[in-house]
Amino acid sequence: MKNKSIFVACDTSNLKKVKKIIKYTRTSRLKIIPKFGLQFFYSKQGRKFLEKIKYEFWLDLKINDIPQTAISAIESLKDLKKCKYITVHANGGLEMLKAVKKQANKTNKNLKIIVVTILTSLNNNSLKHIGHTKNIEQLVLKQAELIKKSKCDGIVCSAQEAMMVRKKYKNFLIITPGIRLPGDSSNDQKRIMTPKDAFKNKVSGIVIGRSLTIGNIKNNTTRLIDHLSK
Secondary structure: OOOOEEEEEOOOOOHHHHHHHHHHOOOOOOEEEEEEOHHHHOOHHHHHHHHHOOOOEEEEEEEOOOHHHHHHHHHOOOOOOOEEEEEEEHHHOHHHHHHHHHHHHHHOOOOEEEEEOOOOOOOHHHHHHHOOOOOHHHHHHHHHHHHHHHOOOEEEOOHHHHHHHHHHOOOOEEEEEEEOOOOOOOOOOOOOEOHHHHHHOOOOEEEEOHHHHOOOHHHHHHHHHHHHHO
16 A cells, blocks of 8 residues: 555644644555644744654645746745645746746755646635636646646546546546545635545545544554555
8 A cells, every 4th residue: 555645634733733643644555644734833932843754744735926936936936845735826827837836946956836726625616706607627638738738747626526537647647635534524625535535546645634643643544554455
């Protein structure tokens, strides 16, 4: 199972909690990489912790700005030596994506730029409220086209769109959030799937948060291993 990429969402500003998540999701059965979002990165202790971390991690910033500002943001992270993945948002457009990828190659050749499409907390009704006239699948495919042109390293979409993207882009790195273990609450997510079903949909990796981090983390990790072993 070590060939399955699994990212645990450390969605807290509490450093003690983050250390606990990392400690109790470590297992010889799976390679689980921590993912840090805005909540932890913006915290006083978070940025300092990431400077000194000894293992690779994902920094989920969803950068979305004019090209020069996005470039500057990537350049400012050069001290985070173990950062393996950074997210930017497809809404920034093709020129921003190209600029970020070019800067990443200068900042850290091992850094992968992963592009976020439609958040898993949204559904087609949500898109209508925003003002979009296309549905989720149409938008994700359009954004995937931008990602391909930009030469960024991968795409973040829900597992429900993953098979569709995989059919068109065979070599894409596809990572899917909105993952829940069987029987767990969907919370604020609208487009969810179990880990096993997500991998059946040809994803490269999954992001799993509350199903692992709420309650007994060690037991939850065992649940994940058992679920993927069946």
